[in-house]
Structure formats: C-alpha cells, structure tokens
Amino acid sequence: MTDPLSPSQAQADLARADESARRIGTRARWMSVYLAVFGVGFGALTLVLGLAGSASMTVVMPLWGVLIAVMVVWSRRQLATRRGTGRRIAGYWIGTSVLYGVALFAGLSRFQGRPAFWIPAALVVAAPLLAGAFRERRA
Amino acid sequence: MTGTHPRHRLDDLLTHAVRLSIVAALAEVEKAEFALVRDSVEISDPTLSKQVALLEEAGYVGVEKGRVGRRPRTWLRLTPEGEAAYRGHVEALRAIAGPAFG
Numbered sequence: 001m002t003d004p005l006s007p008s009q010a011q012a013d014l015a016r017a018d019e020s021a022r023r024i025g026t027r028a029r030w031m032s033v034y035l036a037v038f039g040v041g042f043g044a045l046t047l048v049l050g051l052a053g054s055a056s057m058t059v060v061m062p063l064w065g066v067l068i069a070v071m072v073v074w075s076r077r078q079l080a081t082r083r084g085t086g087r088r089i090a091g092y093w094i095g096t097s098v099l100y101g102v103a104l105f106a107g108l109s110r111f112q113g114r115p116a117f118w119i120p121a122a123l124v125v126a127a128p129l130l131a132g133a134f135r136e137r138r139a
Numbered sequence: 140m141t142g143t144h145p146r147h148r149l150d151d152l153l154t155h156a157v158r159l160s161i162v163a164a165l166a167e168v169e170k171a172e173f174a175l176v177r178d179s180v181e182i183s184d185p186t187l188s189k190q191v192a193l194l195e196e197a198g199y200v201g202v203e204k205g206r207v208g209r210r211p212r213t214w215l216r217l218t219p220e221g222e223a224a225y226r227g228h229v230e231a232l233r234a235i236a237g238p239a240f241g
Contacts, residue, residue: 004146005146005149005154005232005235006235007235007236007237010232010233010235010236011236011237013156013159013232014229014232014233014236016156016159016160016163017159017160017162017163017229018163019160020160020161020163020164020179020180021163021164021166021167023164023178023179024164024165024167024168024171024175024176024179025167025168027175027179028167028168028171076207077207079171079172079174079175080168080169080170080171080172080175081168081169081170082167082168082169083166083167083168083169084169085169086169
C-alpha cells in the first residue's frame with residue numbers, strides 16, 4: 001500500500017528523476033557530433049569533386065571510406081542514444097543526400113572547376129546535416 | 140467527481156527513489172548501457188542489477204546483452220509498459236507537488 005506522500009517529498013522525487021534524466025541525456029547527445037562531421041565531410045567532398053574533377057577520386061574516395069569507417073565504429077561505442085533520434089535525423093540525411101546528387105548532376109558537366117558554383121553548392125549540401133547537428137545539440 | 144487523491148495513482152514499484160531514477164534516465168533514451176545508467180543514477184553495480192531485476196520482472200525494463208568489439212555490453216531499455224507507468228507516476232507526483240510542478 002502506498003504511504004501518503006507530502007508535496008515536498010513529491011518535489012524531491014521529481015527533482016531526483018529530472019537530475020538522472022539530465023545526466024544521461026548529456027551523454028546521449030553524440031549524434032550532434034556525428035551529423036556535424038558528415039555535414040562538413042559531404043561539403044568538402046562536393047567541393048573537391050567539383051573543383052578538382054574525377055582525378056581527385058582516387059585520393060578522396062579512400063579518405064571518405066576511412067571517415068565513414070571511423071564514424072561507424074565511434075557511433076557503435078556510444079553508450080546511449082536519445083529517444084526518437086532515428087526519426088528526427090532521417091530528414092537531414094535525405095536532404096543532404098538529395099542535394100549532393102543534384103549538385104554533382106547539375107555541376108560536373110557544366111561548372112567543373114568553377115568556385116563560384118562549387119563553394120555555394122558545398123555549403124548548400126552541408127546545410128541539412130549541419131542544421132540537424134545544431135538541433136540535436138538542443139534536443 | 141471522484142475525489143481520489145493523486146497518491147492513489149502512484150506506481151508502487153516507482154515509489155522507490157532509485158528505481159524512479161533508473162526509469163527516469165531510461166525514459167530519455169532509446170537504450171542505454173548498464174555502466175552509463177549506473178553512473179547517471181550514482182549507484183553501485185549490485186544495486187543497479189538488483190533494481191533492474193525487479194523492473195524487468197514487472198515488465199518495465201528490457202535487458203539485452205551483446206558485444207561491441209570484444210567488450211561485453213548490457214543494454215537497458217524502457218518498455219512501453221514501463222514508460223506508461225513512469226508517465227503516470229510523474230503525473231501523480233506533479234499533482235501532489237502542487238501547481239509549481241504542473
């Protein structure tokens with residue numbers, strides 16, 4: 001049977017629960033870093049491919065592969081993930097992936113080596129994942 | 140009007156402070172590794188094991204064992220029943236605590 005609980009005891013219980021939730025929440029915010037790294041990575045990839053062309057592929061693609069491998073291993077080592085993370089971040093991944101495809105499709109044939117196209121394109125490609133990183137930091 | 144005091148809506152299992160803290164921590168995450176929950180709640184391994192066993196028996200927490208590389212890991216996850224019980228318990232606590240905690 002539940003004993004009567006005073007308002008001050010109830011407040012103390014709520015404060016304790018909030019503190020535990022806050023502590024674990026802080027450690028579960030790693031997705032912000034993950035999204036930021038890939039946002040910058042996709043931006044850099046767009047820029048290099050656009051400015052240096054297909055000759056850069058032999059250097060850039062192995063580096064990109066290493067980055068993905070490192071980030072996947074790092075993410076698997078994380079001890080908690082905030083609730084609803086997968087649902088929240090899907091749109092950011094889709095956004096950057098679509099913009100990356102559009103930038104390469106539109107730019108490689110007509111604007112190869114032209115910074116006036118590729119610098120803004122790189123920023124636009126990176127934007128969804130960087131926005132996701134910012135929002136996950138505050139989630 | 141029922142006139143029922145909110146204390147009747149408290150979940151008996153969650154009136155224990157440590158169990159409430161464990162469940163509150165798990166309510167924030169999809170799942171969490173045993174050691175992180177232990178550190179967040181600031182209790183020892185045996186205490187967490189004991190309380191998690193009770194929560195698991197009640198169907199509030201799921202326990203999953205696995206490995207990351209060569210390291211064994213134990214993951215804890217709040218079940219939908221556990222989440223419903225936690226939400227109801229917190230709502231009752233807020234009602235008892237008064238308007239400032241509503």
